[in-house]
Amino acid sequence: MTYTLPDPGRAPTGEPGGRTETELRRELAAVYRLVAHFGMTDLIFTHISLRIPGPEHHFLINPYGLFFEEITASSLVKVDLAGRPVSPTPYQVNPAGFVIHSAVHAARPDAMCVLHTHTKAGVGVAAQAGGLLPISQHALEFYERVGYHDYEGVALNRDEQRRLVADLGRHPALILRNHGLLTVGSTAGKALLRMLNLERACQIQIAAQAGGELVVPPADVCEHTARQLEGTAQDDLADENADELAWGALLRLAHRIAPDHVD
Template identity: 45%
Template sequence: MATQLKPNSRYSEAEWEARQQLAACYRVFDMLGWSEMIYNHITVKCPDEENAFLINPFGLHFSEVKASNLVKIDIDGNKLDDNPYPVNLAGFVQHAVFHRNLPDAHCIMHTHTTAGMAVSALEGGLQPINFYACNFAGQIAYHDFEGVTVRSEEGERLIEHLGDKRVMLLKNHGILVMGRTLPEAFIKHWSLQRACEIQLATLSMGQPVHVPQEVVDVHQRDLSKVSIPGGPGKADFDAMVRLVDRTDRSWRE
């Protein structure tokens, strides 16, 4: 993803690059129809700062997020810059617990897409009945709905239920994915969203065909053979950013 030089000395080159990548991701999510009014969140850890991360300003639509208006907060929710926008408590509580406890959770994405919420509310959750669902078979954690996520004590259960997985369906709530990089988290979210969309379409028609476990195992084993250089999701994410740039490049500011 091409970026521009930092606009002033407030940011390091590394932080500005992270800000631009995250701002671009918000615009990509909006382009793909994953916005939810002014709610939901994508966060990334600040480079070279162990206990700081970037989050969207509460009150702005995903289409309004820019590199410069992202809010920088510490792991306890304190703002670390002079950004005038507040931070949504529900976003901070959920994301902070993972950033605090999981060193590999560089980027965390949470959405309320129609398909994601619908499958999360279905007994049995995601089923191995399509190509993308087979990517995730045996790799999804589930967490029971406890209401809006504003109580820090729920974090203990979120961590416990996540275990060693990095994809979770929050029951009756939506999608939660995390990655070692933003593009890796993006391709997880995109694939899980597609799996949920296709499951909704399939179940509306009748009894689905379940893929046998032995075929799922082969599918997951061979997925790496169709990857391209650059790391998981990089080429996919860059392609989406190019599409965003055709209509609006203001995320770079």
């Protein structure tokens, strides 16, 4: 099967409306392969979901039992908000994945993509009382912009859903205490870029804590930097194309390392 990379003029990290399900499947499959490439997997036990625009509230999620490096566009499972497959599939859906992802999708219409990981650095920071510290530029993207959800056991309890979405609030990211990281985005590309930055922030924090006393910028500098990174800082230049350019580069990488993801 041949595959043409998305036209940069289509703003691949922009709103997904108007794009076909096939295009969305390919983008989500690319994200799965990229998460595997960057070493952010936990066997078969984490998930990335993507809402398909429309009144049906259907979303795509990984087939339970496949490694991320095995996932293709056609193998993704389309389910409803009750976790029921809406088209024939030989695969199952992980119950814990359904509990977390369906809750976020139902509560946040803007969260078209939900990405959840259990990395060593992510869980390490999630286990710290201080949470994510504002000690790197990567971390400052999330300054006062990340929620925290206390650990309640394996995410199999539907009652936990309302507490989880309340803790996420309107934030673009959530740290699940003793568990891992979660990011959301209006597209798969935005959720991935946020996770890459949040994961790097956690890696930097773990490394810095092993080296001695930490330097923390003043609160006003932290807030200003966060506004710069989200493009809302007044009188500062804004790199408006950064996400689109980075996502385009990531798609090219996915096509090089795993061209079969589009199948």
